[in-house]
Amino acid sequence: MPANPICVAIDTPDLEKAVALAKTLKPHVGWAKIGMEFFYAHGLAGYTRVAETGLPIFLDLKLHDIPNTVASAMKALMKITPTPGIVNLHATGGLDMMKAAADAVDGRAKLIAVTILTSLSDDDIWAAGFETAKNTEAHARSLAELTKRAGLDGVVCSPHDLVGIRHDLGRDFLTVVPGIRPADAAVQDQKRVATPAAALEAGADILVIGRAITGAADPARAAQDILGTLHAG
Numbered sequence: 402m403p404a405n406p407i408c409v410a411i412d413t414p415d416l417e418k419a420v421a422l423a424k425t426l427k428p429h430v431g432w433a434k435i436g437m438e439f440f441y442a443h444g445l446a447g448y449t450r451v452a453e454t455g456l457p458i459f460l461d462l463k464l465h466d467i468p469n470t471v472a473s474a475m476k477a478l479m480k481i482t483p484t485p486g487i488v489n490l491h492a493t494g495g496l497d498m499m500k501a502a503a504d505a506v507d508g509r510a511k512l513i514a515v516t517i518l519t520s521l522s523d524d525d526i527w528a529a530g531f532e533t534a535k536n537t538e539a540h541a542r543s544l545a546e547l548t549k550r551a552g553l554d555g556v557v558c559s560p561h562d563l564v565g566i567r568h569d570l571g572r573d574f575l576t577v578v579p580g581i582r583p584a585d586a587a588v589q590d591q592k593r594v595a596t597p598a599a600a601l602e603a604g605a606d607i608l609v610i611g612r613a614i615t616g617a618a619d620p621a622r623a624a625q626d627i628l629g630t631l632h633a634g
């Protein structure tokens with residue numbers, strides 16, 4: 402696991418921009434995340450171009466389907482070279498889906514589950530049919546517990562949910578945390594956010610940071626500045 406906790410989310414449909422960002426940021430981050438925006442545009446060829454920079458890759462495709470389909474998809478993802486360091490799915494796909502995915506990955510990558518998206522508030526999840534007696538944090542904790550029961554390595558969760566998840570599931574359970582905003586940065590479409598230092602303090606292992614780095618005039622400097630706030634803390 403890289404010592405640098407920053408995972409830069411390379412969210413762009415522009416292939417050359419993605420490769421240039423990975424190259425520029427390699428000395429300043431621990432991971433690069435390739436998600437739907439880039440992968441649906443450039444597929445495996447694009448993935449390979451970014452991964453060839455040597456940065457460990459979190460391949461964030463958030464699978465969510467019946468167990469057989471997700472397991473088959475994970476088997477296909479495990480044939481990619483270089484193998485992604487982390488892959489993910491949605492915990493709401495259920496225990497059997499997660500178990501089938503874990504069998505398919507078979508320890509070749511860290512497999513983690515998205516609990517409650519950082520873009521969702523209590524009202525959002527209640528409107529989507531989640532139990533109104535429970536808030537986002539309580540649902541995230543339940544889903545994290547289900548994830549561990551299925552044998553996965555960890556979760557993607559909001560910084561707001563970290564303390565409870567750490568309390569329930571211990572220090573060894575991997576927590577990958579988006580919704581990270583340096584102090585005074587625009588929140589944009591996120592709803593449950595924290596600063597990098599606060600998320601680390603609450604128990605984050607990996608900080609997923611996109612636009613605060615990639616949208617900066619000098620992305621390398623932005624990443625260095627964020628690292629500086631972590632070491633100062």
Ligand SMILES: O=C(O)c1cc(=O)[nH]c(=O)n1[C@@H]1O[C@H](COP(=O)(O)O)[C@@H](O)[C@H]1O
Pocket residue numbers: 410412436461463489515517518519520557558559579580581591609610611612613
């Ligand atoms: O799975 C994720 O990475 C993810 C889960 C989540 O709950 N919230 C979330 O923002 N993400 C991803 O984290 C990144 C956040 O980007 P920024 O908001 O630009 O920092 C995006 O690539 C999202 O797809």
